[in-house]
Amino acid sequence: MRRLPIYFLIDVSESMVGEPIQQVEEGLSQIIQALKADPYAIETVWVSIIVFAGQAKTLVPLQEIINFYPPRFPIGGGTSLSKGLGHLMYELRKNQVKTTYEQKGDWKPIVFLFTDGVPTDDTRAAIAEWKQNWQRTANMVAISFGNETDVHVLKELTENIIHFKNSNAAAYKQFFKWVTDSIKTSSESVEKNASGFELAKIYGDDTLSKVDLTKPIPPQSYMDSNYAVLVGKCQNLNRNYLMKYRRSEEEAKIYGLDINRLSYRLVGAFQVDQTYQELSDESAGPSRINSDELIGNPTCPCCGNQVAFAMCVCGQIHCIGEEHISTCPWCGNKGTYGIGEGGFDVNRAQG
Amino acid sequence: MSKKYIRELFAAKNITIAGSKQHLFDAFVDDEQHQQIARQILENQQRLMDIWQYKNRLADIQQQPVTIPNATVGKPYQATLDFRQLNWSDVTWTAIEGLEEYGLQYDPATGGIQGVPVKSGDIRLKLQFRLAGGDTSAAAHEKVLPLVINPDPRSLWKSIPSDMAGPFWKADDVAEFAPLGDRFVTVASKRGRSHANVGSFRDDDYAFRHLEPSGWSVLAVSDGAGSARLSREGSRLACTGIIDYFEQFFKTAPTADIDALFGEHAAGTGTDTQKKINRLVYDTLGKAAFAVHKKLEEFAAAQQVSIKDLHSTLIFVLLKKYAFGYVIMSFGVGDCPIGLLNKDCSAVTLMNRLDVGEFGGGTRFITMPEIFTSDKFPTRFGFKLVPDFAYLMLMTDGIYDPKFVVEANLEKLDTWKAFLADLNGNNPENVALPLGAHSPESAGRLSAWMDFWSPGNHDDRTLMIIS
Numbered sequence: 029m030r031r032l033p034i035y036f037l038i039d040v041s042e043s044m045v046g047e048p049i050q051q052v053e054e055g056l057s058q059i060i061q062a063l064k065a066d067p068y069a070i071e072t073v074w075v076s077i078i079v080f081a082g083q084a085k086t087l088v089p090l091q092e093i094i095n096f097y098p099p100r101f102p103i104g105g106g107t108s109l110s111k112g113l114g115h116l117m118y119e120l121r122k123n124q125v126k127t128t129y130e131q132k133g134d135w136k137p138i139v140f141l142f143t144d145g146v147p148t149d150d151t152r153a154a155i156a157e158w159k160q161n162w163q164r165t166a167n168m169v170a171i172s173f174g175n176e177t178d179v180h181v182l183k184e185l186t187e188n189i190i191h192f193k194n195s196n197a198a199a200y201k202q203f204f205k206w207v208t209d210s211i212k213t214s215s216e217s218v219e220k221n222a223s224g225f226e227l228a229k230i231y232g233d234d235t236l237s238k239v240d241l242t243k244p245i246p247p248q249s250y251m252d253s254n255y256a257v258l259v260g261k262c263q264n265l266n267r268n269y270l271m272k273y274r275r276s277e278e279e280a281k282i283y284g285l286d287i288n289r290l291s292y293r294l295v296g297a298f299q300v301d302q303t304y305q306e307l308s309d310e311s312a313g314p315s316r317i318n319s320d321e322l323i324g325n326p327t328c329p330c331c332g333n334q335v336a337f338a339m340c341v342c343g344q345i346h347c348i349g350e351e352h353i354s355t356c357p358w359c360g361n362k363g364t365y366g367i368g369e370g371g372f373d374v375n376r377a378q379g
Numbered sequence: 380m381s382k383k384y385i386r387e388l389f390a391a392k393n394i395t396i397a398g399s400k401q402h403l404f405d406a407f408v409d410d411e412q413h414q415q416i417a418r419q420i421l422e423n424q425q426r427l428m429d430i431w432q433y434k435n436r437l438a439d440i441q442q443q444p445v446t447i448p449n450a451t452v453g454k455p456y457q458a459t460l461d462f463r464q465l466n467w468s469d470v471t472w473t474a475i476e477g478l479e480e481y482g483l484q485y486d487p488a489t490g491g492i493q494g495v496p497v498k499s500g501d502i503r504l505k506l507q508f509r510l511a512g513g514d515t516s517a518a519a520h521e522k523v524l525p526l527v528i529n530p531d532p533r534s535l536w537k538s539i540p541s542d543m544a545g546p547f548w549k550a551d552d553v554a555e556f557a558p559l560g561d562r563f564v565t566v567a568s569k570r571g572r573s574h575a576n577v578g579s580f581r582d583d584d585y586a587f588r589h590l591e592p593s594g595w596s597v598l599a600v601s602d603g604a605g606s607a608r609l610s611r612e613g614s615r616l617a618c619t620g621i622i623d624y625f626e627q628f629f630k631t632a633p634t635a636d637i638d639a640l641f642g643e644h645a646a647g648t649g650t651d652t653q654k655k656i657n658r659l660v661y662d663t664l665g666k667a668a669f670a671v672h673k674k675l676e677e678f679a680a681a682q683q684v685s686i687k688d689l690h691s692t693l694i695f696v697l698l699k700k701y702a703f704g705y706v707i708m709s710f711g712v713g714d715c716p717i718g719l720l721n722k723d724c725s726a727v728t729l730m731n732r733l734d735v736g737e738f739g740g741g742t743r744f745i746t747m748p749e750i751f752t753s754d755k756f757p758t759r760f761g762f763k764l765v766p767d768f769a770y771l772m773l774m775t776d777g778i779y780d781p782k783f784v785v786e787a788n789l790e791k792l793d794t795w796k797a798f799l800a801d802l803n804g805n806n807p808e809n810v811a812l813p814l815g816a817h818s819p820e821s822a823g824r825l826s827a828w829m830d831f832w833s834p835g836n837h838d839d840r841t842l843m844i845i846s
């Protein structure tokens with residue numbers, strides 16, 4: 029039998045932290061579960077998951093869906109689409125089985141690319157390589173999560189660009205069902221010796237829509253400004269966490285701030301594991317954001333300390349509790365915190 | 380210890396003891412009550428550290444990824460939570476609830492999970508555990524372990540009978556055993572699971588006949604294209620068309636001349652006999668193939684459908700026993716092989732070239748007019764004169780794909796030997812035809828053998844064996 033390889037290339041940059049990545053994690057495990065209930069898919073479909081942020085890595089190597097074990101999704105800093113693509117092409121090359129007189133090769137692989145932002149690096153070389161070596165030997169579907177995705181870059185990769193409005197849990201459910209249906213139809217059509225790539229029908233509502241490439245695409249601003257994500261370290265547990273803020277103009281009014289200023293409201297704080305470092309681009313410098321623009325100070329998601337947002341003289345953020353003297357887990361400096369006067373600039377993660 | 384602590388505490392707080400107060404301080408340090416306070420402080424410090432250690436350890440365990448292999452419904456399952464490997468020597472007590480409803484048990488003594496799963500699902504097992512040093516009266520800690528139980532792939536296929544009132548209906552399963560001249564034919568044709576799953580029709584077909592007085596046998600197998608709407612009728616017409624054509628043909632053909640030509644060729648007496656035979660094969664079988672093509676074209680026109688709706692492959696064989704051996708002539712279009720095994724099964728001859736492309740598009744059909752004008756047309760014929768043979772087999776890709784996989788294997792004797800062994804019962808289902816047992820039950824046995832399971836191969840299956 030021939031395999032139908034399905035690759036998921038997933039953006040796990042910081043703006044995906046929290047609900048989006050949880051939804052993707054659950055969504056993928058539901059996709060696999062649903063495919064296993066389909067007699068064609070269970071025997072034909074092989075799956076691989078590649079994640080990328082500042083760096084890329086294979087989360088699930090290409091395998092039969094019956095061996096698939098739901099992975100835990102990491103988060104990293106940055107959106108290096110070129111490293112993501114590079115890693116995808118490496119996996120495609122490594123795994124491909126070509127049809128010869130002696131062996132039965134794979135069906136054309138299908139790649140689902142999920143991204144919610146703008147690449148933080150130069151993608152030209154990777155895109156050129158994709159066009160030259162893979163555009164005809166693989167089918168790619170690019171899905172933009174939310175409104176901040178750089179469609180200009182995606183349209184270089186594929187004609188199939190789907191816009192997904194990731195508004196709530198029901199929308200995610202609908203979206204992952206659409207992905208599942210697309211894979212099912214494709215796996216059935218390969219067995220019937222047809223083309224082997226058929227996207228499921230998109231029903232007319234605004235959760236999912238195909239991007240019309242015949243129309244001009246509005247220009248892109250080069251900052252992922254929907255979210256501000258800050259990295260902190262727990263003073264007690266020495267673990268990293270991310271604090272995620274969403275842009276909100278209404279909030280600025282309520283808090284009596286200048287309406288023309290950007291303001292960000294707390295979404296939540298989330299613990300991240302060691303893979304955060306592994307997936308972040310260390311060479312990229314942090315961008316600055318003024319703490320006055322941030323509304324809300326979470327508790328530490330690692331140890332439960334009341335304040336997760338305390339900034340050391342070294343410029344890094346850590347949690348503080350009721351202790352008189354705090355020790356910065358980044359630089360070891362000991363100090364006492366009062367309530368800051370005015371804003372201070374803090375490092376803002378890139379994703 | 381506590382004396383040392385008091386002294387270090389004072390030093391750390393930069394409290395200097397004047398020389399004159401040294402005695403007083405010594406007495407202060409020696410005081411049992413003060414030492415008791417210091418001990419209390421030390422104990423409390425220790426307790427804080429212990430609680431911290433405990434919480435830290437708990438957080439580590441809860442974060443630690445633990446993977447349990449996937450299970451499959453109906454397959455005996457055995458997995459172990461290896462406490463040593465997980466570094467869980469401080470885990471003192473464990474339990475998992477709710478496994479029973481899936482047909483599994485957990486043994487806390489060994490960490491083993493085993494049983495035969497009875498239903499599928501992605502389960503989030505709750506492992507309850509206690510840690511050394513924890514409060515035994517408090518509720519146990521909990522860690523979620525994902526366990527995947529796969530369904531049995533075979534249980535996913537439905538078998539919906541085809542609609543007998545539908546146009547050009549044919550039986551889902553057929554099988555026959557019959558004498559054929561001095562040999563026997565055993566044949567079965569079976570609707571694939573992909574058709575059964577949706578209640579659609581079998582697209583494969585076959586036909587055979589022994590013609591007297593000419594002594595020729597005609598055998599045909601055809602596979603209707605899955606994408607063609609009426610290919611079930613196309614394949615039927617292709618097979619019966621060949622039989623009908625030769626029935627007419629041998630009524631008037633110069634059979635004596637034909638017999639003489641093969642006789643000379645076998646004895647090595649005639650001149651240019653090979654050339655003449657090639658000519659004969661090309662003319663006779665080529666005309667038959669074209670006649671069938673025409674017949675399909677007329678049928679399509681009469682039905683007011685496109686001939687593409689009838690797309691079908693076709694292989695056929697003419698076979699005759701002579702005193703000097705057997706003459707076998709063949710024609711083929713599409714990807715259905717004809718294999719000939721010699722008397723002691725020590726050699727195999729693939730009688731036809733297969734039309735296989737990298738993807739589905741490479742297949743050719745008898746319904747395509749271009750095959751008759753292609754310069755490859757002469758390569759579609761086969762001829763063999765053999766003293767005897769063990770088996771002559773005609774099959775569709777529903778058999779060839781799972782059993783031979785690629786074209787290269789059709790020319791390997793080892794693959795054929797394995798195939799013969801498979802027919803004789805060397806298979807996971809232990810179903811045997813067996814080959815060479817010439818009895819009316821052979822038809823049903825071949826049909827039962829054809830139910831073999833092969834992941835990803837659910838096409839119609841047809842196999843015709845002359846033995």
Ligand SMILES: [Zn+2]
Binds near residue numbers: 261
């Ligand atoms: Zn903390």
Ligand SMILES: [Zn+2]
Binds near residue numbers: 343358359
């Ligand atoms: Zn610091």
